[in-house]
Amino acid sequence: MYLNQHEIKSLLNKSFDNFVDFVNTLPDIRFTASPYGKWSAGQQLDHLTKSIRPISSALGFPKVTLRYFGISQRPSRSFDQLVTDYQRVLNGGFKTTRAYMPGVIYPSQRPALLQNFLLQKNKLTVKLLGWSEKDLDKYRLPHPLLGKITVREMLYYIAHHNEHHLAKLKDQELQGYTWQNQLQQLIF
Template sequence: MYLNQHEIRSRLDTSFDNFVDFVNTLPDIRFTASPYGKWSAGQQLDHLTKSIRPVSSALGFPKITLRYFGTSAIPSRSYDQLVTDYQRVLNNGAKATRAYQPGVIYPAQRTALVQGFLLQKKKLTDKLQAWSENELDRYRLPHPLLGKINIREMLYYIAHHNEHHLSKLKDQELQGHTWQNQLQQLIF
C-alpha cells in the first residue's frame, strides 16, 4: 500500500498518540523496570525519540544538502514492503546501534520523555508540509539497518517503528502478571 503525504501524516499521528496513550497508563514501576532483560517502557520511549530526532532535523535542511546522500531514481516501496524488509533485518539478528540505545530511565523523567517524543512528532509533521510528493520519493537519508532509503520510506519506517515498540510493550504487559509476581517474590 502506497501512502500519500496526508495518509503518512495520519499514520504518524496515530502511531505517536497510541504509544503515548499506552505509556501514560503504566504505573511508575512498569514504566521504569526492565522485565526479562528487555527495555522498559521508558527506555523504549527514549529509543524512539533518539531514532526520530535526526529525521525530523533532516526534513528541515535545505534539500540541496540532502543530495549528499544521493537521490533515488526508483519508486518508493509500499508501506507493507518496507515493514517486511525491516522485519527480515530484525529476524536476521539486527539490533539498535549504540547511538540509539537508551540509558537508565527514572520515573521522574516520564513527563520530559513524553514531551520530547511529542515534540519530535510535531517537528516531523510540521516539516512534512514543505515537501512535495515527488520530493518524498527523490531524496534519501541513511538508516542504520536499512541503508539509504527515501524520505517517504523513512516516514513509513517511523510509523512502523512506533507501532513495533508499542506491540513489544503490550506483549510485556501480557506477561506482566508473571513478571510482577516474580518481582514481589524477590522483594517480600
C-alpha cells in the first residue's frame, strides 16, 4: 500500500495517539517497571522520542543539505514492503544502537516524556506540509537498520515503529497478571 502525504499524516497521528492513549492508562508501577528484562513503557517512550527527534529535525533542513545522503534512484517501497523488510532485519537479531537506548525512567518523568513525544509528532506533521509528493520519494535519510531510505519510507517507519512498541507494551500487559508481576509489584 503506497500512501500519499495526507494518508501518511493520518497514519502518523494515529500511531502517536494510540501509543499515548495506552501509556496514559498505565499506573506508575507499570509505566516504570521493566518486566522480564524488557523495557518499561517509560523507556519505550524515551526510545521512540530519541529515534524520532533526528528525523523531525532533518525534515526542516534545506533540501540541498539532504543531498548529502544521496538522491533515490528507485521508487519508495510501499508501507507493507517497508514493514516486511524491517521485520526481517529485526528477526536477524539486531538491537538498537546506543544513541537510542533509554535510560532509567521515573514516574515523575511521564508528563515531560509524553510532552516531548507529542512535540515530535507536531514537528513531523507540520514539516511534512513543506514536502511535495515528488520530494518524499527523491530525498533519503539514513536508518541504522535499513540504510538510506526515502523520506516517505522513513515516515512509514516512524508510524510502524510506534505501533511495534505499542504491541510490545500490550503484550507485556497481557502477561501482567503472572506471579512474577505480582511479586514485582510487592517489591516496588
